[in-house]
Amino acid sequence: MGLSITLTINGVPRSLMLDDPRVTLLDLLRERLDLTGTKKGCDRGQCGACTVLADGRRINACLALAVSLDGADILTIEGAADGDTLHPVQVAFIAHDGLQCGFCTPGQIMSAIDLIREGQAGDDPERVREAMSGNLCRCGAYAGITAAVLDAQRRMRADDDAAQQEKQAA
Amino acid sequence: MTKFGLAQPVRRVEDPRLLKGSGRYTDDINLPGMLYGHVLRSPHAAARIVSMDTTAAAATPGVKAVYTVADLKAAGIGPLVCAIPLKNRDGSDRANPPRMALADGAVRHVGDPVAFVVAETPQAARDGAEAVAVDYDLLPANTDLAAASDADTPLVWPDIARNICFDWEIGDKAATDAAFAEAAHVTRLQVINNRIVVNSMEARACIADYSGESGRWTLYANTQGGWVLKQLLGQAVFKVDPNKFRLITPDVGGGFGMKLFLYPEHVLTCFASRALGAPVKWASDRGEAFLSDTQGRDNITLGELAVDKDGRFLALRSRNVANMGAYLSTFAPFIPTGAGTGVLASVYGFKAVYANVIGVFTNTVPVDAYRGAGRPEANYLVERLIDAAAVELGIDRAEIRRRNMVPPSAMPHKTPVGKLYDSGDFVTVLDAALAKMDWAGFPARRAEAAKRGKRRGIGLSYYLEATGGAPSERAEIRFADDGFVDVFVGTQSTGQGHETAYTQLVSVELGVDGEKIRIFQGDTDTIPTGGGTGGARSLYSEGQAILATTAVVLERGKKAASEALEAAPADIVFEDGVFTIVGTDRAIDIIGLAVAQRARAAKGEDVTTLDAAEVAEIKAHTFPNGCHIAEVEVDPDTGTVDVVRYAVTDDVGRAINPLVVRGQVHGGVAQGFGQAVLERTAYDSGSGQLLTGSLMDYCLPRAYDLPDIEVDFIEVPCASNPLGVKGAGEAGAVGSPPAVMNAIVDALRPVGVTHLDMPATPESVWQAISRAKAA
Ligand code: FES
Ligand code: FES
Numbered sequence: 036m037g038l039s040i041t042l043t044i045n046g047v048p049r050s051l052m053l054d055d056p057r058v059t060l061l062d063l064l065r066e067r068l069d070l071t072g073t074k075k076g077c078d079r080g081q082c083g084a085c086t087v088l089a090d091g092r093r094i095n096a097c098l099a100l101a102v103s104l105d106g107a108d109i110l111t112i113e114g115a116a117d118g119d120t121l122h123p124v125q126v127a128f129i130a131h132d133g134l135q136c137g138f139c140t141p142g143q144i145m146s147a148i149d150l151i152r153e154g155q156a157g158d159d160p161e162r163v164r165e166a167m168s169g170n171l172c173r174c175g176a177y178a179g180i181t182a183a184v185l186d187a188q189r190r191m192r193a194d195d196d197a198a199q200q201e202k203q204a205a
Numbered sequence: 206m207t208k209f210g211l212a213q214p215v216r217r218v219e220d221p222r223l224l225k226g227s228g229r230y231t232d233d234i235n236l237p238g239m240l241y242g243h244v245l246r247s248p249h250a251a252a253r254i255v256s257m258d259t260t261a262a263a264a265t266p267g268v269k270a271v272y273t274v275a276d277l278k279a280a281g282i283g284p285l286v287c288a289i290p291l292k293n294r295d296g297s298d299r300a301n302p303p304r305m306a307l308a309d310g311a312v313r314h315v316g317d318p319v320a321f322v323v324a325e326t327p328q329a330a331r332d333g334a335e336a337v338a339v340d341y342d343l344l345p346a347n348t349d350l351a352a353a354s355d356a357d358t359p360l361v362w363p364d365i366a367r368n369i370c371f372d373w374e375i376g377d378k379a380a381t382d383a384a385f386a387e388a389a390h391v392t393r394l395q396v397i398n399n400r401i402v403v404n405s406m407e408a409r410a411c412i413a414d415y416s417g418e419s420g421r422w423t424l425y426a427n428t429q430g431g432w433v434l435k436q437l438l439g440q441a442v443f444k445v446d447p448n449k450f451r452l453i454t455p456d457v458g459g460g461f462g463m464k465l466f467l468y469p470e471h472v473l474t475c476f477a478s479r480a481l482g483a484p485v486k487w488a489s490d491r492g493e494a495f496l497s498d499t500q501g502r503d504n505i506t507l508g509e510l511a512v513d514k515d516g517r518f519l520a521l522r523s524r525n526v527a528n529m530g531a532y533l534s535t536f537a538p539f540i541p542t543g544a545g546t547g548v549l550a551s552v553y554g555f556k557a558v559y560a561n562v563i564g565v566f567t568n569t570v571p572v573d574a575y576r577g578a579g580r581p582e583a584n585y586l587v588e589r590l591i592d593a594a595a596v597e598l599g600i601d602r603a604e605i606r607r608r609n610m611v612p613p614s615a616m617p618h619k620t621p622v623g624k625l626y627d628s629g630d631f632v633t634v635l636d637a638a639l640a641k642m643d644w645a646g647f648p649a650r651r652a653e654a655a656k657r658g659k660r661r662g663i664g665l666s667y668y669l670e671a672t673g674g675a676p677s678e679r680a681e682i683r684f685a686d687d688g689f690v691d692v693f694v695g696t697q698s699t700g701q702g703h704e705t706a707y708t709q710l711v712s713v714e715l716g717v718d719g720e721k722i723r724i725f726q727g728d729t730d731t732i733p734t735g736g737g738t739g740g741a742r743s744l745y746s747e748g749q750a751i752l753a754t755t756a757v758v759l760e761r762g763k764k765a766a767s768e769a770l771e772a773a774p775a776d777i778v779f780e781d782g783v784f785t786i787v788g789t790d791r792a793i794d795i796i797g798l799a800v801a802q803r804a805r806a807a808k809g810e811d812v813t814t815l816d817a818a819e820v821a822e823i824k825a826h827t828f829p830n831g832c833h834i835a836e837v838e839v840d841p842d843t844g845t846v847d848v849v850r851y852a853v854t855d856d857v858g859r860a861i862n863p864l865v866v867r868g869q870v871h872g873g874v875a876q877g878f879g880q881a882v883l884e885r886t887a888y889d890s891g892s893g894q895l896l897t898g899s900l901m902d903y904c905l906p907r908a909y910d911l912p913d914i915e916v917d918f919i920e921v922p923c924a925s926n927p928l929g930v931k932g933a934g935e936a937g938a939v940g941s942p943p944a945v946m947n948a949i950v951d952a953l954r955p956v957g958v959t960h961l962d963m964p965a966t967p968e969s970v971w972q973a974i975s976r977a978k979a980a
Binding site: 065070071072073074075076077078079081082084111112113115116121125128129132134135136137138139140141144163164165167168170171172173174175176177178179180181 | 220221223224225226227228229230232233403404405406407408456457458459461490491864865867868871872873874875876899900901905906907908909911913914
């Protein structure tokens with residue numbers, strides 16, 4: 036018996052038939068929808084490579100059963116950029132050399148996007164490191180990743196402020 | 206126009222693709238009609254296989270085939286060979302136990318491949334594997350390296366006595382012993398270099414696609430260079446012309462040495478694809494990676510340092526027991542022998558060095574190269590030994606090193622183990638590092654920390670690395686019809702940013718925009734030979750190949766320009782990508798020229814074209830070196846170690862791209878730091894089970910664990926290659942473990958601790974303190 040769910044994935048609503056209720060969001064993305072940008076590093080919630088946003092919050096896609104997310108809005112790395120314009124976090128990863136092999140990178144970026152939204156870490160590199168500790172990077176690009184997160188946060192705030200001012204001026 | 210100059214921190218060209226999730230790693234590839242393989246692995250460390258029944262497995266829905274070693278043998282498949290011959294001290298050859306891709310009558314470590322199940326879905330393959338019935342007769346396991354050659358230790362291979370694979374030596378034993386006899390002081394230290402699980406974030410995977418029509422395989426696999434694999438698969442395993450194999454290496458999510466080798470799964474997928482007439486994919490999960498990827502290090506080494514009355518080093522002697530695991534991986538015996546001992550003299554003026562290396566088998570996962578491969582182990586021994594000697598002799602730890610360093614005036618310098626150093630200014634690098642970290646001002650910081658109840662220590666290591674790898678490298682430059690310059694290289698990036706550095710080189714030499722250059726790697730059909738990447742060889746070897754090729758391109762370009770512009774070749778000058786008739790404004794740019802000439806040649810005209818391919822012989826190795834200094838605080842109540850400051854002063858020769866080099870150093874330090882304080886690989890001594898078999902049990906460095914790493918470069922150009930580069934991929938992992946451990950021991954010395962083995966986890970630090978107090 037198939038189960039039917041709907042998910043909005045990178046802005047596109049999709050109705051999906053699941054033949055197995057045990058399928059994880061990660062396998063759904065990678066195997067069925069050919070969205071292979073989200074990576075499988077452990078399949079056990081221990082590495083963060085599979086991080087995506089579900090209704091704006093970062094989750095390990097390998098731990099989430101697809102059925103449990105019926106109706107959710109999913110953002111993956113493929114949807115992070117706005118067309119050809121990279122997300123500020125992606126831009127900052129380039130500027131600060133936040134990646135080497137790139138395998139952990141999609142997870143790092145999705146995690147960073149939500150961390151910045153949470154606004155918990157402030158400008159404290161120590162807290163950024165702590166909050167990004169769920170995302171392993173064996174290449175050891177952590178210094179660049181931390182710098183990138185802090186920089187992206189500054190830029191996004193500045194953009195927000197500018198937008199705010201524009202609004203007020205209007 | 207974007208000029209990609211040299212020594213510029215150019216942003217990496219591979220970044221945008223990887224950042225958008227459009228990287229293409231092996232497991233991202235799916236071929237039409239593809240089947241999935243699953244390896245059934247041994248749950249036991251040592252057992253005889255009494256019987257195996259695959260009937261139920263074969264009948265599992267979706268299962269296409271179940272293979273055992275009998276199937277491989279029936280098809281004439283040979284064993285995976287180890288590519289490193291080695292002579293024992295007595296002149297005999299090392300032991301050479303056969304390694305079939307599937308267990309042949311016995312299993313020798315937990316995770317040993319037993320059967321290969323191929324099915325329509327990964328799940329069906331797993332279900333099939335579960336249905337294979339294996340009757341094991343359990344044998345006692347040997348997982349303790351220290352006891353591996355004891356008389357009563359169980360044998361991994363019944364006919365290999367005392368589990369000894371080889372007993373090898375290097376250096377002048379008589380001269381070394383004589384130096385020890387006359388030494389005023391001898392320092393002895395036994396160090397354990399802990400076993401590392403490599404854990405690239407991307408696990409291994411491969412897809413074999415056999416074409417009955419052409420009789421050829423295409424093997425997509427995350428390797429560090431497909432050429433070695435193709436040779437081994439063809440010659441040794443399938444006994445066919447190696448050109449029957451096309452190895453395609455897509456994006457690779459980290460290798461660190463571990464993806465250099467031929468693995469059973471390469472053989473199994475190729476075998477199954479031919480047998481079933483369909484592409485077959487195998488993708489490791491993390492648990493399998495722990496049980497089947499080669500692991501690193503794992504040595505127990507006794508070192509001895511002979512010093513004269515003035516604190517000058519006379520000789521070094523070592524006896525190293527190196528774990529090979531249960532089978533010999535592709536390059537395993539080379540790591541502790543040729544690779545490791547080659548740097549034992551490090552940067553110091555030893556008169557004599559002698560090393561004895563004993564490789565032993567245990568019922569554990571095979572061990573092979575891991576970032577640095579033998580050189581971190583050797584440097585760790587030397588730098589720990591020197592610290593111990595300095596303390597015993599009452600000489601400052603920096604001063605004793607300075608006193609013994611080979612001066613620049615002595616370059617080139619030949620070491621007692623036969624390496625020829627081309628360049629190096631070790632004292633300058635050392636002093637810069639000491640000044641940066643205010644070595645002299647440390648006592649005040651220690652006193653201040655003591656007031657807070659913390660034990661503060663400072664430690665330094667001066668490392669020397671000898672880059673390695675294949676003795677030649679190839680580059681090909683083709684001017685494509687779409688106006689791009691295509692460069693085909695024989696090295697294999699696994700995340701090091703090679704594409705960027707190569708682009709910079711070609712851009713400078715040919716005067717072409719960086720955006721107009723494309724780098725191609727990783728296809729053994731379009732690139733006939735290549736040495737792959739390992740031993741931090743890429744930039745200096747491929748760099749030389751690229752320079753050789755651009756030189757030919759320019760030479761041909763001049764001739765071609767003289768044809769196109771109708772002038773004498775001697776009157777043509779080349780600058781900034783443009784050929785000009787000297788003293789005129791008649792000119793043609795290199796890309797336009799190349800495309801036009803080829804079009805003329807295609808029409809049958811007898812003209813010179815610019816495309817070229819060259820192989821550069823890599824005559825000399827390079828010797829990156831540098832100084833790492835760590836300052837730590839230990840909490841004596843909890844045993845936790847906090848690295849409060851960490852600095853690296855590196856001589857990697859000329860840094861073509863400081864941004865990329867810095868990233869490489871950071872990554873290397875992260876791995877070395879992980880080895881020093883976090884990463885412990887533990888096997889249960891009774892059952893031989895890997896106790897640290899998941900990312901929950903095995904502690905990889907996380908963002909939060911790492912200190913800030915300050916990196917400075919002092920460029921002493923390498924004299925043995927035209928680029929002056931020395932290589933940077935491994936250096937960080939070489940210098941960091943001894944620096945961190947020297948700092949921790951320094952912090953604990955006042956409480957009586959003189960040595961501590963890695964990893965310095967809170968528990969082991971706390972116990973060392975307690976033991977010292979009790980003594
Ligand atoms: S793959 Fe999901 S956390 Fe590792
Ligand atoms: S960039 Fe390779 S694992 Fe993070």
